[in-house]
Every structure is written in C-alpha cells, then in structure tokens.
Amino acid sequence: MNKAAIEELVKRGQELWHAPKEELFRFTGEPEADKLLNDLTDRPHAFVLACIMDRQIKAEKAWLIPQRISERLGGFSIQKLSVLSQEDVYRVMKEPEPLHRFVNKMAEYFYSAVQRIMNNYAGDASRIWTEKPSSAELVYRFLQFDGVGVKIATMAANILARHFKIPLADYYSIDISPDVHVRRVFSRLGLIPAHATPEQVIYKARALYPDYPGIMDFTCWEIGRNWCHTLSPACDSCYMKELCPTANKSR
Ligand code: SF4
Structure with a gap:
C-alpha cells in the first residue's frame, strides 16, 4: 500500500479543510x-x-x-x-x-x-443542517428527498462541511464521491485497480481514512483537474510525482 501517498492526500485534504471559507464558492462560474x-x-x-x-x-x-x-x-x-x-x-x-x-x-x-x-x-x-447533526444524520436527511441517492446525499454533506464550514458532530459518514478524477488518481497512485467499481473506491477511502473518508475527495479532484489528465498527465508539475508509481514508471 502506498502509505506515503495516502498521507499526502489526507494532509492536502486537511489543508483545504482548514482554509478560510471562500467568500463565494464557485459552483457554476456565473x-x-x-x-x-x-x-x-x-x-x-x-x-x-x-x-x-x-x-x-x-x-x-x-x-x-x-x-x-x-x-x-x-x-x-x-x-x-x-x-x-x-x-x-x-x-x-x-x-x-x-x-x-x-x-x-x-x-x-x-x-x-x-x-x-x-x-x-x-x-x-x-x-x-443546523444544530450540529452527525454526518450520518445529515446524509440521511438528504436521502429522505425523492430522487436523492447516496452519491448526491454525501456530496451535499461534503460541500456543506468542507466549503460552507457547517459544523457537524463527526465526519465518519461523509464518503468520497467516486467520480472520474477520484478513480483516475486513486488508480494511478496504486490505491485501487484501474477498473475498480464505485463501491470499491468508497470502501477503499473508508479503509484509508475512516474519520472522514471524503476528505480526500477535493484533493483528488484538484490533482485530477490540474495535472492527472486522462491523456498525458502532467506528472512533472504534480506534487505527488515522487510518491506516484505511475509517474516513476514513465521516467
Ligand atoms: S504524478 Fe502523474 S500520474 Fe501520479 S497523480 Fe500526479 S499527474 Fe497523476
């Protein structure tokens, strides 16, 4: 297991977590x-x-x-x-x-x-989300809306916790969202196989950081968006390059 890479993902997630609340979080650019x-x-x-x-x-x-x-x-x-x-x-x-x-x-x-x-x-x-609910309670409240599944419910809870700094009693039930960036970055860092299912990604993140599995979500999104592109990843500019088996293989 790539322990150093996991620690780096969590460390960066914590930095983003502790960053001051943005005045206006950019959802759409409009x-x-x-x-x-x-x-x-x-x-x-x-x-x-x-x-x-x-x-x-x-x-x-x-x-x-x-x-x-x-x-x-x-x-x-x-x-x-x-x-x-x-x-x-x-x-x-x-x-x-x-x-x-x-x-x-x-x-x-x-x-x-x-x-x-x-x-x-x-x-x-x-x-x-007022009165500091547990993360499980918050996710459950979103799940009670028609049309909302686990993916949307945990995404909503993660945005509230991370970007809006809404206080929660704990963060155990805020999972990682297994989107394309998360899957690509996890796979290239050697944390999951290339064709892992969304469930495997979720449970891997839970196993890696049970206190708050979703904390690596934004880290992976940031790496995926800036450097770890589907084609031609920009490994030389990526801060994970020394810890990444994919980058080391291509040297
Ligand atoms: S070093 Fe390269 S392959 Fe590894 S995570 Fe960064 S961009 Fe992706």
Missing part, C-alpha cells in the same frame, strides 16, 4: 447563480434543490437550474416556489427551453423537495 447557491442564510433551498438536480447532466448545467428558474419566475423565495403545482414546475423547467434532460422526472423531484422543505423544515432548508 456570478448571479453562484450568489444564489451560496445564500444559505436567506435562500438555503437553492443549494438543496441544485443538489437534487445534479444527475444525468453536466454538474455545471444542473447547478444553474435554480438561477434559471429564478429568472423565469422573477424570484426564488420558498414562498414563491411553494405555491407552484407540479405541472407549474414542469412548465417553468420546460419552456422556453428545457433546463434538464429529464424535465418530467426532475420537475417531480423539485416539486416534492419544495413540499418537503415546507412541511418538514417549516420552509427553512437550513434546518436540515
């Missing part, structure tokens, strides 16, 4: 859309609804959906959303052009999420 998604005080439902939309299309497009709906409706308050019928939501998402590949299904999930926020959290989605 200032107004990012402002809405970062507004956990007055419009926390925007973040929750964007997480729910984040499936089967590019993440950047999914995270733009609250802003596009806000533009079409002239606002994004929970009161405004809560009076819409499922049919209304469908129409808003469908015209003038569809906001999602599966508008029908996503309109159903969107409508159901708004109703859940109204009925279970008195219209204030931030109650999902």
